[in-house]
Amino acid sequence: MGIISVKELGNFYVNGHEVILRGLPHKAFICQDGTTQDFDPNGQYEAGQMYVEYVKLAQPKAKYPLLMWHGGGLTGATWGSTPDGREGWRSLFLRYGHDVYVSDSVERGRSSWAMYPEIYRTHPEFTTKAACWSNFRLGPLFAEDHSKRVSYERTQFPVEYYDEFYKQIVPRWRSMDDWAQDAYNNLVDRFDGGCVIMAHSQGANFALPAALAHPDKVKGLILLEPARTPDPQTTDFSALKEIPQLVLWGDFIRVSELCVWTKAAYFKIYPEYFRIMKELGAPINWIDLPKRGIFGNTHLLMMDRNSAQVAELIQNWMGGRGLM
Structure with a gap:
């Protein structure tokens, strides 16, 4: 795919608002030199902002920018490179022309x-x-002793680099999803010419509502092992019926130790969503990689050893849906 010719690198924040705290007690802390300092937590803060970094190509081939949204407990580092140092999907999809x-x-x-x-x-x-x-389906048994960890046979995840991967894991607040959703919606709203969203796991929780809020601006949805959808009992999905959608799943789905949320997403939530979309006549595809002869993928599709092969499959799907 050759050299990546870049026109612009940058970053910006979406949302954020001022919060003023008053009436909180002061706190004292001891410095390294033994002196005591007073800390006053009262004052002005910014909260609710979302960080976005971008790479614009000198000559993009894709019709629309590609927005990469990470999963739960993760950050944008998901897309940067693999734990064992191979090229990540950010770079691969830049090479594809996005x-x-x-x-x-x-x-x-x-x-x-x-x-x-x-x-x-x-x-x-x-x-x-x-x-x-367990959540990322790396194997049936985890142990503190590295030598006693059991990974799935034929797993594509580089388990010898698992501890390196885990350095990406960060705290999460389950109570702040409304702030996150508002930021994602406003990010999509910036793209007057349209965009394609690639959402991993929890990222799909925000991608579908963002597409419902801006169906005119979301030109494609790529849902990588998505976690959940808006409630189908109370949601009208008809606004999405013209948007090409790909729902992609890896391997080891039918293991007995499958975690609860993956079990719900794969066997209940997304089959119902797929049925609704098909009834609406939506251009939606459901791909199980093992049924395509691609075995061993975990929840971390973009980090597995065959991540370039999976990326190529997605890229071909985008080409076939008129997104290039």
Whole structure:
């Protein structure tokens, strides 16, 4: 695919608003030199902002910019490179000819976070290595002793670099999704000429409502092992019926230890969503990679050893849907 010829690199923030705290008690802390300093938490802060970085090509081939939205407990680092140092999807899709926008959701990464409970409603949630091992379908058994961890046979994830991957995991606040949704909606609203959203896992929770809010601006939805949809009992999805959609799943879905949210998403939530979309006549595709002869993929499709092969499949799908 050759050299990436870049026209512009940059970043910006979406949303954010001033919060003023008053009436909080002062705190004292001891410095390294033994002196005591007073800390006054009262004052003005910014909260609710979302960080976005972008790369614009000198000669893009794709019709629309590609927005990459990460999953739960993750940041935009998801798309940068793989834990074992291979080229990540941000770079691969730039080579395919897309302008790329990578975001850190509200309360993640470079978007920063705010005090709780003074600003955020609840405490942060920290995810253990064991929970990530299970949630991302790396194997049936996690152990503190590296030599005793059991990964799935034929797994494509480079498990010897699992601890390196885990350095990407950050705290998350489940109570601030409304702020995140508002920021994602406003990000999409910036693209008057349209955009394509590539959303991983929890990112799909925000991608579908953003598309419902701006169906004229979302030209394609790529949902990578998506977690959930808006409630089909109360949501009219007809605004999405003209948008090409790809729902993509990896391997090891039918293992007995499959985590609860993946089980719900794969066997209940998204089959119902797919049925609704098909009834509306929407151009939607559901792809199980093992049924395409591509085996061993985990929840972290963009980091698996065959990530370039999966990226090529997605790129071909976009070409076939008129997005190039």
